[in-house]
Amino acid sequence: MSTRRALRRLPLHLAATVTVVVCLFPVYWMITTAFTPNRDIQSAHPRLLPRTWTLDHFRRAVDADGFGLFWRNSLLVTLGTVVLALLVALGASFAVARMRWRGRRQFMLAVFVAQMAPWESLIIPVYIIARDTDMLDRLPTLTLVYFMMTLPFTIVVLRGFLSTIPPELEESAQLDGCTRLSAFRHVALPLLAPGLMATSLFGYITAWNEFAYANFLIIKQQDHRTLPVWLSSFHNVFGTDWGATMAASTLFSLPALVVFLLLQRHVTSGFAAGAVKG
Amino acid sequence: MSVVRERAVRHRPLVPPPRRPPGPARRTTMAGVWPYLLIAPAVLGMLYLLVYPLARAVLISFQDFGLRQLILGDAHVVGFANYRTLLTDPRFWTVVRRTFLFMAVNVVLIMVLSTLVALMIERLGRRWRTAVLSALVLAWAMPVVAATTVFQWLFHSRFGIVNHALTGLGFTSFKDYPWLAHGPAAFAILVALVVWQSVPFAAITLYSALTTVPCDLYEAARLDGASGARIFRSVTLPIVRPLFMLVLSLEVIWTFKAFVQIWVMTRGGPGDATTILPVYAVQTALSQQRYDLGSAASMLTVLLMSGVLVLYFRQMFRQEAEL
Numbered sequence: 001m002s003t004r005r006a007l008r009r010l011p012l013h014l015a016a017t018v019t020v021v022v023c024l025f026p027v028y029w030m031i032t033t034a035f036t037p038n039r040d041i042q043s044a045h046p047r048l049l050p051r052t053w054t055l056d057h058f059r060r061a062v063d064a065d066g067f068g069l070f071w072r073n074s075l076l077v078t079l080g081t082v083v084l085a086l087l088v089a090l091g092a093s094f095a096v097a098r099m100r101w102r103g104r105r106q107f108m109l110a111v112f113v114a115q116m117a118p119w120e121s122l123i124i125p126v127y128i129i130a131r132d133t134d135m136l137d138r139l140p141t142l143t144l145v146y147f148m149m150t151l152p153f154t155i156v157v158l159r160g161f162l163s164t165i166p167p168e169l170e171e172s173a174q175l176d177g178c179t180r181l182s183a184f185r186h187v188a189l190p191l192l193a194p195g196l197m198a199t200s201l202f203g204y205i206t207a208w209n210e211f212a213y214a215n216f217l218i219i220k221q222q223d224h225r226t227l228p229v230w231l232s233s234f235h236n237v238f239g240t241d242w243g244a245t246m247a248a249s250t251l252f253s254l255p256a257l258v259v260f261l262l263l264q265r266h267v268t269s270g271f272a273a274g275a276v277k278g
Numbered sequence: 279m280s281v282v283r284e285r286a287v288r289h290r291p292l293v294p295p296p297r298r299p300p301g302p303a304r305r306t307t308m309a310g311v312w313p314y315l316l317i318a319p320a321v322l323g324m325l326y327l328l329v330y331p332l333a334r335a336v337l338i339s340f341q342d343f344g345l346r347q348l349i350l351g352d353a354h355v356v357g358f359a360n361y362r363t364l365l366t367d368p369r370f371w372t373v374v375r376r377t378f379l380f381m382a383v384n385v386v387l388i389m390v391l392s393t394l395v396a397l398m399i400e401r402l403g404r405r406w407r408t409a410v411l412s413a414l415v416l417a418w419a420m421p422v423v424a425a426t427t428v429f430q431w432l433f434h435s436r437f438g439i440v441n442h443a444l445t446g447l448g449f450t451s452f453k454d455y456p457w458l459a460h461g462p463a464a465f466a467i468l469v470a471l472v473v474w475q476s477v478p479f480a481a482i483t484l485y486s487a488l489t490t491v492p493c494d495l496y497e498a499a500r501l502d503g504a505s506g507a508r509i510f511r512s513v514t515l516p517i518v519r520p521l522f523m524l525v526l527s528l529e530v531i532w533t534f535k536a537f538v539q540i541w542v543m544t545r546g547g548p549g550d551a552t553t554i555l556p557v558y559a560v561q562t563a564l565s566q567q568r569y570d571l572g573s574a575a576s577m578l579t580v581l582l583m584s585g586v587l588v589l590y591f592r593q594m595f596r597q598e599a600e601l
Contacts, residue, residue: 020410023416023417024413030424042436045442046437046442088319092316095312099312118579120556120559121580124559124573125332126327128569129330148324205419232427235427245431260416260418261419
């Protein structure tokens, strides 16, 4: 009975295995190449598991010009984006979810539309505006652009989460003598945690990954480049050094991979919520 | 709409409203200047970082705006001249056709594969399901530039594992096959990359939609003697359709705008083989310093995409109406 059942489910499990392998193989190959000595990388017979392991590639990637600097740049821009978007979106979503005012519907409509902003088509004007205001080659410019890229999504998701928290909770805290602000802080904010997590993850991924604006807005000040741009140029400079390139890619992807894996459940439900609601 | 808001702000005194006495039924009457103060940063951000650049892009597309004008700032309006230049250029039309081809191939593959994966996840046991979901999430979390670099490595002509595997399987013509030197091959790699990156999001979203189908509906259908295909068509599909349409239009938009993968991997090459509209716009603007033509190409991209956006907005408005 149970073997027949297992047999019947075999195609299903085969399909699942294929899916897992296809999804993971590039990630796996990146990481193992990063640990494989050069003579094995450049061999006619690549092996699925490296014979010997080495840290040389990582050393070369970390020692490469400005690695620490670009890491710091990316971190600063990402943190700035997430904090700014959360603060601004918290205010806006609170206004939308908890207050009645004229223009509320129109505001939400504008937010929905802004979510579809054609960012790829705005590189040229943003470049020109940044140049005219002396903001070219500066990290705050990137932060502001990424902030705007993530803001609409953040507002939509936070509003969605806020509207599931009954206002009565805050009102009873206010009855107990809290101000509206502290009622919000002590009652609603903790319940909002999953929403905050999903949206900051979204901002984190957007800012950490963004390439086009970082590539075209940071031109003269090479010290202000971010990791994605560095990685693509690293690959060009070290053209044949695939070990170091894969080590650099690993170091660059690891934060995202780890965070996503740890927060898997919130990621999926949060993104689904964001997708459903707008 | 912003006019309405500004007027509303101006007509109200700029003092915080008096602290209201606590009590239920207050939440709807909270009014005054506070909501406008709370949304002000978001509105200002949208105006300065989104509306203003968009207006600038439109303006530039109607101007004679090259390197000289960028430096001296003496651009003047030339009407539709840039659009005329583009629309009469056969290369532009090739790029447009290629953009639609790229989008269609990607979207069909993404939707078919992710639907299959979503249906599969739903049928899996708990442990398998976690394994598949984790694998999807990992592929999804891979940064675009990193994934692009890794794909270059996978398809490396001499040391790439793909060529090695294909040769090992007996396809000896793939020995040292330079994927990125051949137009169609480079195109195929980019499709593979975009599909690999997009399926996780689509599959997970569709799977989460499938889980919202109530179990008793399935049971009732089965009791009525419906076949598997019939159950899918009559029970699953109607419930999943809104989210399916949403994912579909999102994927159309995203693949239409694919830029980073192409720029990092091929810069639109070899020749023009992987140049799609966003790449074309950036090439024209920043490499040839024809900001006017680049902007016009961007605006045409937006216009072409708005056909899809209409679908998306209809969906959104319907949801908005339900809220």
